[in-house]
Amino acid sequence: MAEDLIIERNAGKAGQYESLLPQLQALLPGETDPVANMGNLCAALKEQFGWLWVGFYLVKGDELVLGPFQGPVACTRIRKGKGVCGTAWAEARTLIVPDVEAFPGHIACSSLSRSEIVLPLVSEGQVVGVLDVDSVDLNSFDSTDEKYLTKALTLLNYAG
Numbered sequence: 001m002a003e004d005l006i007i008e009r010n011a012g013k014a015g016q017y018e019s020l021l022p023q024l025q026a027l028l029p030g031e032t033d034p035v036a037n038m039g040n041l042c043a044a045l046k047e048q049f050g051w052l053w054v055g056f057y058l059v060k061g062d063e064l065v066l067g068p069f070q071g072p073v074a075c076t077r078i079r080k081g082k083g084v085c086g087t088a089w090a091e092a093r094t095l096i097v098p099d100v101e102a103f104p105g106h107i108a109c110s111s112l113s114r115s116e117i118v119l120p121l122v123s124e125g126q127v128v129g130v131l132d133v134d135s136v137d138l139n140s141f142d143s144t145d146e147k148y149l150t151k152a153l154t155l156l157n158y159a160g
Contacts, residue, residue: 007048017148020048028155037156039068045133045152046070052112052136056121057085058129064089067129075109083107085130088118092127094146098139110134117141119149121156 005027008019024044028037042054055069057078064078064085081090083106088095097116100106113134121129131153135141 042070053134
């Protein structure tokens, strides 16, 4: 199925998500390994949108540890409450950052990152990780991204 991924670049943002989600619904539930599904989700999102970085950080004790991702090398560990990812984890909510330079305590894993969205990955009521997406452009993310990325995360059925 992965080689059959259809990338729709001529639709608006919502249209791109609407094209991609059914493909993810066909791809992800057939695989039981969460790391494989996270990897494919990252790859599909990066291919569709061309963002700088798409990846997961998973809760391991009192830190987020780098998980499957697509993009340049990344920070490997982030403390709870630190940076955008650690804050999204601590507050158990999505953070949309139009300009990462304006976010207090932003952790610059790449100097190319200009805006970011981080969504909590929740299992059995607990945040078990985060999906982090970075763009080279300012103000790349909005409520449309939050809506559709939240839907994509539900396809993982991640059990931690």
